[in-house]
Amino acid sequence: MNILDKIIADKRKEVDLKKSLIPASQLEASALFDRDTFSLAKALRDSSTGIIAEHKRRSPSKSTINQDTNVGQVARGYQKAGVCGMSVLTDIKYFGGSLEDLVLARASVTIPLLRKEFIIDEYQVLEAKAHGADVILLIAAVLSRAEIKIFSELAKSLDMEVLLEVHNKTELQKSIMPSLDMLGVNNRNLKTFEVSLETSKTLSELIPDDFVKVSESGISTIDAITDLKPYGYQGFLIGENFMKTADPGKSAAEFIQKIN
Numbered sequence: 170m171n172i173l174d175k176i177i178a179d180k181r182k183e184v185d186l187k188k189s190l191i192p193a194s195q196l197e198a199s200a201l202f203d204r205d206t207f208s209l210a211k212a213l214r215d216s217s218t219g220i221i222a223e224h225k226r227r228s229p230s231k232s233t234i235n236q237d238t239n240v241g242q243v244a245r246g247y248q249k250a251g252v253c254g255m256s257v258l259t260d261i262k263y264f265g266g267s268l269e270d271l272v273l274a275r276a277s278v279t280i281p282l283l284r285k286e287f288i289i290d291e292y293q294v295l296e297a298k299a300h301g302a303d304v305i306l307l308i309a310a311v312l313s314r315a316e317i318k319i320f321s322e323l324a325k326s327l328d329m330e331v332l333l334e335v336h337n338k339t340e341l342q343k344s345i346m347p348s349l350d351m352l353g354v355n356n357r358n359l360k361t362f363e364v365s366l367e368t369s370k371t372l373s374e375l376i377p378d379d380f381v382k383v384s385e386s387g388i389s390t391i392d393a394i395t396d397l398k399p400y401g402y403q404g405f406l407i408g409e410n411f412m413k414t415a416d417p418g419k420s421a422a423e424f425i426q427k428i429n
């Protein structure tokens with residue numbers, strides 16, 4: 170079994186358990202459920218830098234990135250740096266994140282927040298809204314077209330936006346639909362962890378112009394941004410490069426200043 174299959178198998182168990190502990194009706198009744206959301210797509214379109222900065226403690230490809238982070242502090246640092254949005258990993262087992270991290274980030278900033286999660290059930294879309302997310306991630310590699318449609322339409326009905334992630338042509342072509350806002354190309358193959366910015370370049374021309382294009386993973390230099398912009402990318406999702414430093418917000422600020 171590859172790592173992605175393993176993550177998804179564990180996720181199904183986790184979601185089933187959570188559903189039995191906290192009914193969907195309870196999520197819908199939570200204080201954060203009824204609130205105005207922030208648009209990441211708009212922030213990216215209006216920006217000349219387009220950075221989405223991620224909170225990530227560890228990952229299957231990198232066991233330790235940053236263990237002693239204060240997510241509220243990181244969020245405030247990112248906001249101050251001028252990022253367009255923040256991505257918060259909520260998977261516990263493989264990435265060391267939590268929904269609590271999302272709530273703490275929400276309480277700390279007024280920038281768009283993306284729930285970075287392996288979403289395989291409508292329940293997780295409700296959870297995202299109830300814990301402060303403005304955007305959900307859907308990963309084409311683990312979802313059918315029918316699932317992408319159901320989850321994205323649910324997110325839209327809750328005033329959230331959808332970032333659909335692909336890493337090859339087949340995934341892209343099966344996924345295109347009007348209920349998506351942003352198309353993310355993951356430069357890291359989730360099955361092998363190999364990273365190549367060429368993935369973003371090759372797939373860019375196949376993405377219709379009505380979607381905001383986001384390049385994800387393995388971005389650590391200004392040159393990479395300069396290189397990808399001519400391919401139509403307006404968003405750049407960066408995690409490790411900021412999180413591996415003692416002050417992720419400061420690293421993001423220095424990075425953004427160098428773009429312009």
Ligand SMILES: O=P(O)(O)OC[C@@H](O)[C@@H](O)c1c[nH]c2ccccc12
Pocket residue numbers: 223225285286287308334355385386387388406407408409410
């Ligand atoms: O740390 P990086 O290489 O800058 O990557 C960030 C982000 O793209 C990566 O964490 C990611 C992209 N897609 C995902 C899906 C699930 C978990 C994590 C991810």
